[in-house]
Amino acid sequence: MTKSVKKEKGSFRKDALLLLTTIREEIRALESFLLFLENEKTILLKSEVQSFREIEKERSKKLCLAKNLEQKRKNLIASISKKMKLGSNKKDTEGILNLLSYFKEVNLSQLQSTLWELSRKVDLQRKKNDDLIKRSFGLIDNNIEKKQTSLVSET
Numbered sequence: 001m002t003k004s005v006k007k008e009k010g011s012f013r014k015d016a017l018l019l020l021t022t023i024r025e026e027i028r029a030l031e032s033f034l035l036f037l038e039n040e041k042t043i044l045l046k047s048e049v050q051s052f053r054e055i056e057k058e059r060s061k062k063l064c065l066a067k068n069l070e071q072k073r074k075n076l077i078a079s080i081s082k083k084m085k086l087g088s089n090k091k092d093t094e095g096i097l098n099l100l101s102y103f104k105e106v107n108l109s110q111l112q113s114t115l116w117e118l119s120r121k122v123d124l125q126r127k128k129n130d131d132l133i134k135r136s137f138g139l140i141d142n143n144i145e146k147k148q149t150s151l152v153s154e155t
Contacts, residue, residue: 012083019076023111026069030118033062037125044132066122 040059043051 012080015076015080015083019073019080020111022069022073022076023115026066026073027111027115027118029062029066029069030115030122033066034118034122034125036062037122037129040129041125041132044129044136 036055036058040055043055
């Protein structure tokens with residue numbers, strides 16, 4: 001084995017381990033975000049305005065972390081694809097995951113499935129919470145209009 005082949009294999013191994021770590025971090029971040037969104041839903045249903053402000057700050061932080069980890073994972077897959085002279089289509093990505101499984105005795109396709117399922121659940125819960133927020137603002141607007149109407153009627 002030549003030096004360049006050993007170096008390339010070592011670089012691939014390093015990338016593989018980094019990708020594995022990133023996927024696990026992303027899964028933990030999404031699990032945390034999903035739990036957070038479920039708690040946010042409870043606060044929205046109780047209409048706790050002060051808690052809502054605090055939770056929005058936390059939501060932004062968790063969303064930012066999840067997006068950063070997603071981008072890091074995508075960059076790693078692109079880097080590995082380039083080194084292996086592969087495309088970025090789903091079949092090539094699955095090939096990368098199978099090769100990574102060889103280096104690390106872990107079923108990366110299972111981790112990837114977990115990641116996709118969590119992403120789906122997070123998106124669904126975010127949409128539900130966003131609808132609750134819109135409804136809350138609608139109720140607030142209606143209350144303001146009623147108060148303005150009653151004030152105008154009184155004068």
